[in-house]
Amino acid sequence: MASSKMESDRPAILGGKPVRSRPLPHGAYIDEEDIRAVTEVLRSGKLSSLSNPIVEEFEKAFAAYVGTKYAVAVNSGTAALHTALQAMGIGPGDEVVVPPYTFVSTATSVIHANAIPVFADVELSSYNLDANSFEKSITQRTKAVIPVHLFGRPAEMDAIMEVARRHNIMVLEDAAQAHGASYKGRNVGTFGNAAIFSFYESKNMTTGEGGMIVTDDEKIAQRARLIRQHGEPSWYYYVELGYNYRMPAMEAALGLSQLKKLDKFNSIRQSNAAYYNSKLSRIKGIVVPKAPDYVKHVYHVYAPRFLEEELGISPSIISKALSAEGINLRPIYPRALYLDPLFQEKKVRPKGCPYSCPYYGVTRDYPPGLCPNVERLTKEVFSLPVSPLITKEDIDDVVAAIDKVLAWKDELAKIGA
Ligand SMILES: Cc1ncc(COP(=O)(O)O)c(C=O)c1O
Structure with a gap:
């Protein structure tokens, strides 16, 4: 866990210099x-x-x-x-x-x-x-x-x-x-x-x-x-x-x-994910994605969990502070799907079909709390860039920015960034 804190390392959101001066690579890999x-x-x-x-x-x-x-x-x-x-x-x-x-x-x-x-x-x-x-x-x-x-x-x-x-x-x-x-x-x-x-x-x-x-x-x-x-x-x-x-x-x-x-793209994604894991798993409160040996995970998204109670700072504040550093830490799927109006109100088709369709004949509701694990993950899981366009140097920047933000978590929590 990062603990040392230097004035020269002040987070950009608190007036310091951002880690990245140019955006992280984005888009498809086209040759x-x-x-x-x-x-x-x-x-x-x-x-x-x-x-x-x-x-x-x-x-x-x-x-x-x-x-x-x-x-x-x-x-x-x-x-x-x-x-x-x-x-x-x-x-x-x-x-x-x-x-x-x-x-x-x-x-x-x-x-x-x-x-x-x-x-x-x-x-x-x-x-x-x-x-x-x-x-x-x-x-x-x-x-x-x-x-x-x-x-x-x-x-x-x-x-x-x-x-x-x-x-x-x-x-x-x-x-x-x-x-x-x-x-x-x-x-x-x-x-x-x-x-x-x-x-x-x-x-x-x-x-x-x-x-x-x-x-x-x-x-x-x-x-x-x-x-x-x-x-x-x-x-x-x-x-x-x-x-x-x-x-x-x-x-x-x-x-x-x-x-x-495709196989080359996937191995770059896997090697980027392994590099992130080697850097982030030391931080208490970040649960890095680890697949069992019998699974080949191809990391379409690299998405660790950020546990607020252990980190002492909410992932949404970390996300805002990282954004100021030029790093995009996105909540991925911010709500359980059923909590959106489309499913809560079930106004999906005229006259309530297919929910009110006579072939169905029962009431289907989606109360909050229906899937507790999903409701938890939507608050904890954030994604970091892992595509084949991302280099190890880019990942070093991402990790440096996370370290910096966590070192200043008390100040960031105070301003509610
Ligand atoms: C899990 C999942 N299912 C379905 C889709 C739909 O694919 P498309 O965006 O090509 O319509 C996506 C794409 O974002 C997806 O991630």
Whole structure:
């Protein structure tokens, strides 16, 4: 724990000199190969998946990487979730168990499918769905569960799959943040009936915007392809409600090029995370993320817990003080999803559907305190930059800024920074 305090080291928020004079690197890692790949598609004039076979090429390469029979490319991770749920037959009257400590569309995609999200708690150690809480949330309406491999750390799939199998519940893995992660030697995305990935700009590999559904189930894959393309199996002939969720050819070109670098990106993220851990684990009150040996954590986000009672200063004050130092320490997911008006007021569709849908027929509320671990983590977990653009020198700056802020915690607490 930092204890020495020098006037020359005064925090920027108290009038001192900031640790960083230029911002930490931000955005996607894009190289000349990526630029060439996208340019080639642009020059061809064939920009759509309907005219350019490169989207299918990307699907094949991604399925081979993950280890599934099929992959269906779409234009976002959210579209992938919606498509996968519909392709799995989830609909009115069904409940889907989800953690409330995740990006919003893990839960809203369930509503898009006209089903009801039921929130189960997470483990404090992994931030991922707790199999016991999942089991307690099951009712006779439960059709599916969406475990999220949050921040790049695989969920406890043995326990989750065991509960799902026992209750005959389908599993859709949300691997939006976990490209290349594995659990007991098996890639995430290969456990459930289907899985989804996102290729948003900040993800471990990107296509700008984009998503992928992977599965070994031919029926799910075929139906997902239909839903992606207006439910249109042949020219101007429509068999089910679909969308235009197609991935453009430029994105697939970028995806193919990024996929080649994914393992390299992940090892930089892992080495950055290990470096942070080596520097921060000495500080009492900072709980660094540590994955067990049987898990390959790919650190989409590096997110330690900041325990106010042990640090003697609130993480939100640390965050403000670090911001003045030029360091972004963000609370990641600042509230349990169900505490937002969307879920509290359940005004999601006209006339209260799907909550008031006659096919549902029960009342589903989300009272505060529903998932105590999540409500705790939302106050304690903050993220630090870990992307492949971040160097060890950048991390040294982050750690120096944290040390500085903690050394001045009494003064910072006084001004309530
Ligand atoms: C866990 C999780 N699920 C789903 C999504 C949705 O992906 P997209 O932003 O590509 O729609 C994201 C992306 O932020 C995510 O992090």
